[in-house]
Amino acid sequence: MASVAIVLLILTVAVLPSAAQLPRRPYAAVETLGVAGGAVKAVLAREQPPYCSVILLTDGTTSATTVFTELGRLRIPLGLAVFEVPGKSKGSNTTLSWMVGEARQLRQVSGCVTVLVVSDDPAFLAASAEWSLKVRLLTWSNKLLAVTRRPLQDLPHLYTSFSMINSMLIIVDTSAPFPRCDIYAHPPYRPPEAQVVPIASWSTIRGLTLATHLPLFPEKFSKFVYGPSFLVVAMEYPFYVERHPAWTPGQPLNYKGPVIQLLALLANQSNFTYTFVEPPDGTFGTKEADGSWTGMVGMVGRNEVDIGVGPFSLSGVRAEVVDYMKVFVDDTIKIIGGLGRPEVDPWAFLMPLGPLVWTAILAALLVVPGMVLLLLHSFPPNTPQKGDWQIENIFLYIRILLQQDFSPEPSERGWERLLLGSWMVMTLVLARSYDGKLRSMMAVRYIPQPYQSLRDVLDDPSATMIWLTGSSYMQYLRTVKSGPFAEVMDAKKHGRMKLVTTMEYRRVMETLVAKGHHVLIVEDKEGRSVRADLFSDTGRCDFYSSREHFLHTSKSMIGQKGHPLVPALSKSIKFVKQFGIFDLWMRSFKVNSTRCLRPPKRIMINSSLGLSNVWGMFAVLGSGHAGALLVLCLEVFASSLVKTQNYWLPTNVGL
Numbered sequence: 001m002a003s004v005a006i007v008l009l010i011l012t013v014a015v016l017p018s019a020a021q022l023p024r025r026p027y028a029a030v031e032t033l034g035v036a037g038g039a040v041k042a043v044l045a046r047e048q049p050p051y052c053s054v055i056l057l058t059d060g061t062t063s064a065t066t067v068f069t070e071l072g073r074l075r076i077p078l079g080l081a082v083f084e085v086p087g088k089s090k091g092s093n094t095t096l097s098w099m100v101g102e103a104r105q106l107r108q109v110s111g112c113v114t115v116l117v118v119s120d121d122p123a124f125l126a127a128s129a130e131w132s133l134k135v136r137l138l139t140w141s142n143k144l145l146a147v148t149r150r151p152l153q154d155l156p157h158l159y160t161s162f163s164m165i166n167s168m169l170i171i172v173d174t175s176a177p178f179p180r181c182d183i184y185a186h187p188p189y190r191p192p193e194a195q196v197v198p199i200a201s202w203s204t205i206r207g208l209t210l211a212t213h214l215p216l217f218p219e220k221f222s223k224f225v226y227g228p229s230f231l232v233v234a235m236e237y238p239f240y241v242e243r244h245p246a247w248t249p250g251q252p253l254n255y256k257g258p259v260i261q262l263l264a265l266l267a268n269q270s271n272f273t274y275t276f277v278e279p280p281d282g283t284f285g286t287k288e289a290d291g292s293w294t295g296m297v298g299m300v301g302r303n304e305v306d307i308g309v310g311p312f313s314l315s316g317v318r319a320e321v322v323d324y325m326k327v328f329v330d331d332t333i334k335i336i337g338g339l340g341r342p343e344v345d346p347w348a349f350l351m352p353l354g355p356l357v358w359t360a361i362l363a364a365l366l367v368v369p370g371m372v373l374l375l376l377h378s379f380p381p382n383t384p385q386k387g388d389w390q391i392e393n394i395f396l397y398i399r400i401l402l403q404q405d406f407s408p409e410p411s412e413r414g415w416e417r418l419l420l421g422s423w424m425v426m427t428l429v430l431a432r433s434y435d436g437k438l439r440s441m442m443a444v445r446y447i448p449q450p451y452q453s454l455r456d457v458l459d460d461p462s463a464t465m466i467w468l469t470g471s472s473y474m475q476y477l478r479t480v481k482s483g484p485f486a487e488v489m490d491a492k493k494h495g496r497m498k499l500v501t502t503m504e505y506r507r508v509m510e511t512l513v514a515k516g517h518h519v520l521i522v523e524d525k526e527g528r529s530v531r532a533d534l535f536s537d538t539g540r541c542d543f544y545s546s547r548e549h550f551l552h553t554s555k556s557m558i559g560q561k562g563h564p565l566v567p568a569l570s571k572s573i574k575f576v577k578q579f580g581i582f583d584l585w586m587r588s589f590k591v592n593s594t595r596c597l598r599p600p601k602r603i604m605i606n607s608s609l610g611l612s613n614v615w616g617m618f619a620v621l622g623s624g625h626a627g628a629l630l631v632l633c634l635e636v637f638a639s640s641l642v643k644t645q646n647y648w649l650p651t652n653v654g655l
Helices: 002-020 032-047 064-071 093-110 122-134 156-162 258-270 295-301 355-378 387-401 414-441 454-459 472-479 484-493 502-511 524-538 565-578 581-589 611-647
Strands: 053-058 080-084 113-118 143-148 167-172 180-185 197-203 207-210 229-233 273-277 307-313 322-324 329-338 444-446 464-468 497-500 518-523 543-545 550-560 602-604
Touching (some): 032 064, 032 113, 032 143, 032 167, 032 180, 032 197, 032 207, 053 064, 053 093, 064 080, 080 093, 113 122, 122 143, 122 156, 143 156, 229 295, 258 565, 295 307, 295 550, 329 524, 355 387, 387 414, 454 484, 454 518, 464 472, 472 484, 472 550, 484 497, 497 502, 502 518, 502 524, 518 524, 550 565, 565 581
Parallel strands (some): 053 113, 113 143, 229 273, 229 307, 464 497, 464 518
Antiparallel strands (some): 167 180, 197 207, 329 543, 444 602
């Protein structure tokens, strides 16, 4: 047995040197996907969602046999698509852009995809990632997995594109004596001295092994490793964003408000800092006729800044150039007008009784005397009476209604006594009710609030509308062809519209809206904020808001088109909104935001009545006198006409 052991030891020793003389890379002639196929399958098996498809982009160095050998056994319910750029067209951006565009159409059908790029050409790897971003083949929900033999030091130019997408890089270790791969992730906003992060490794011996606590395809934008600094565009927006009281000109911009609190929370949670900038034109931004964008939307759309605070109203036109984050506030448009001076209604003596009551009284004055006259003719009295008594009996009911004195003769008819008594009771109750109501109404002053709807404003040619310039509402009004909003643009042509910025709200309310011939058409929460500030300074509620509201809108922050920062921050905003934190910030931001929501329409005063209070009654008296004078003239004219006809009538008609 000892001799056998010695022989085996000798054979082992003899074999080891011969094994060392074998080629160190027996898989050098194998295609890249053939070597890294195990790593690809391990990653896809662990991270591939069951409802996604796989798109393979190659530069022509991967054969169909290798594709089906390495990926054919993967469970891909929605299928595998292979796009190959021939070697001669590999450097053509036109061919590559067409290929990525076709892959995007497939992604739209599939819902989500994992894009697998296999190439040893660094230029092809970089171009594939860049075009995937340009044509929006890759969003954050989709993943990019790149496979190459190139060492990491030969791929520094991949950082810009790979750090902005949900990607990982598989590099084949060409120095290992067996198939082995290293898997890396590119953290965003990495400083020059930092390195890419090794996520995992794979080998035929140990399989897939995680190198850190980070998972495969880590959420790189949820918590930044290196703490970047972002440019944030903001401007004063009542109720949401206001300048900090401690800010002075010449210092960096500083704001406060619920939206700034939300931004600070996101910065603390995601580990980034920010610096404020303002839009040059002081507007939110609209699309011009030449296709360019103004305001804050334009700055975000041109990638001049990273985040737009706003908050911005959701708009399909704006969504063409920016991405919206999670909605965290809803609002609607209202009309703000100036409260007029307390006025006395000269026709207040008509108000104690409703229109139906007045109609019923007039109908009773016609029906009751008519019934009395009819009954008198049907059932004449037993004793003869004067003919004028019947006429006087008819007007008796009018005298009772007007509370005039009368001395009726005793009647033998029970029905007449019963009718007269019921009429007196009814008029007594009616007169007492009218008297008490009129006394109270004479002490009331009415505060006019004439504009309660957009139609009220449009129908008043003296009213001028004030709208926010550069807003989504103005963008919408430009496209409307009919209806009341089209009439708004027609009113602009006649000089009945003014455009202002948010920083001019207070000035126009104090100087224009307070006079009564201008109205501010603004979002409800903005209007509350401005009125709260004015109340805090003056202690008065000088403005009212309309009952009608229109153009409902939802608001959120915005980010660059296709930027992964948008969905990452949206997740945090969602929780802040769902737990009611943002609503709490808004309620506590303005102390007097609810003080002037419903200003009184009537006030009670204690003063002597003047002619302005009762000229309506004198107008009725004057109208009655004028009518009586007119009837008198007609009677005189008719009497003279009858006398003239009697004068010419012959007295002797016989022969």
